[in-house]
Amino acid sequence: MAMIDANGLALHVERMPARMPARTAAGTAPPPTVVLVHGMLIDSLISYYFTLAPRFAAAGLDVIMYDLRGQGLSERPPAGYRLEDHLDDLEALLDRLDPAGPVHLVGNSYGGTIAFGHAARHPGRVASVSMIESEPATAAWSRKMAVNLARGAEELAREGLFAELTEKHGKHVTKRVRSAARLLHSTTTARDVPASRVLDEDAIRSVDCPVLALYGAESELAVQEEWLRSLLPDCRTVVVPDQEHWVLVGATELTGGLILDWIRAHTPVPAHTPIPVHTPVPAAGDVIR
Template identity: 55%
Template sequence: MVFIDLDGLRFHVQRLGPQDTGPPAATVVLLHGLLTDSLASYYFTLAPALAAAGVEVLMYDQRGHGRTGRPPTGYRLERFVDDLEALLDRLEVTGPVHLLGNSFGGTVAFGLAARRPEQVVGILAIESEPATAAWAAKLDGILRRAETELVKKSTLAWVAAKRGRHTARLARSAGTILAETSLAREIPASRLPDEAQLRAIRCPVLAVYGTRSDLAAQAAWLDGLLPDCRSAFVPGQEHSVLIETPDVVRELTLSWLREQGAELRGLAADPPVREAVREPARGAVR
């Protein structure tokens, strides 16, 4: 665990090297989602398996989250992309990287790929989408509701009863972030890439959805928008694919890295993908 100061903000960063001390088979940056998420989601699920497979893993708490500093302002999408860009420069990660983003983390990954196409060799987006006007409008509604509801004791009690105490603690933490920062107002006001900029993202993209998630309906649109994109679906899952089915995500990730030419080692030499359904959602539109 290290802390790195970037433009006056202290970031909590974790970097795992290949467990066998050999040369990295690939470099993967893990990007977490908004409010209830942090690098811990990867540290206890995906990161160890990647390191065991000979991958160099970089993950960090995004601004306002986890152990990274929480400034009152500065939460437009472009600032999150700035942070990723600055972190790669500070750590002297000059070669191409694979970006794996969960939810909002995938949106950040698309942002860097549009800005630095030469540095991003591939994107695996879990329950995620690029930033568009529709994305901004949806986030505006979600964040405004969360800003109102997550400070209510009745809401937190309902979450604890229905989802458990751990989820209630995460919800309480999310409410604190929203109360202490301008995130809910800044995210929807982010500078958005135009369609031409998104179509210029030519690296391979694997988009992973839960079959019961509302995001699954965008699969055909995203596959058609990006030159090299395909979708995979995890049966019976909603938005929390990474947390609910970490084994499936690990297998998908390792298989995807091998497809991109990474010479993985150890038990990851040929992982089976047992539960993901690799076919487009029928009737998916946007």
């Protein structure tokens, strides 16, 4: 575990070095770097630690994971939770870690919104973006977040909630939900996130790095995949049947294979690179069957 000062906060960071460094005639080439950004409230870098991170490291990627401000083991300030605050954190963290070359960003849910926002801000620093059940920050996104966070704050204050969760799902789930409740009730998160600066369609179109977007067929976000492809110059979307919002957990193997292939397809790699091709990258708007 490492605590790194970035943007004035102590952020919890974990790294999994590439286990199979790429070799060229001149020696060992720096492995591609992938940065994994988790979702909001009950999430933390742990969601990657036991899903994508080990697979990516074994495939020859240098993996960086971190807890967002206020979540996991990172510092929890009382205010400062707009999207641009999270973007400042990621920018400062990458400045501190100084990875070799442009990074591949993978974001789950709100983490995908952060990843896309970073690509819009720093096009030259991003090799590709993979969004899992996520969307860019737009005016519609802001309105939705305001409703969802207000509803979440109310539900997480409900009497008897934690006893019910412990009985149904155990103490581990209850611990994570308690942490989410503290974030909503002791910080300005619910007010700050909907007040974030958003992107218009011209700003979204300006993101020219390759973007892969994965959606669950039963998720409310799946309807936007055609819209996203219509705006981005290099975008593939995949709709996964029988999945709702938690595609990362419900279809981990498929998700990992698709993202690895996307990274491989958009990394200038030396000969004999160890990053394997797992699943052919589907055509835009494909549905995995």
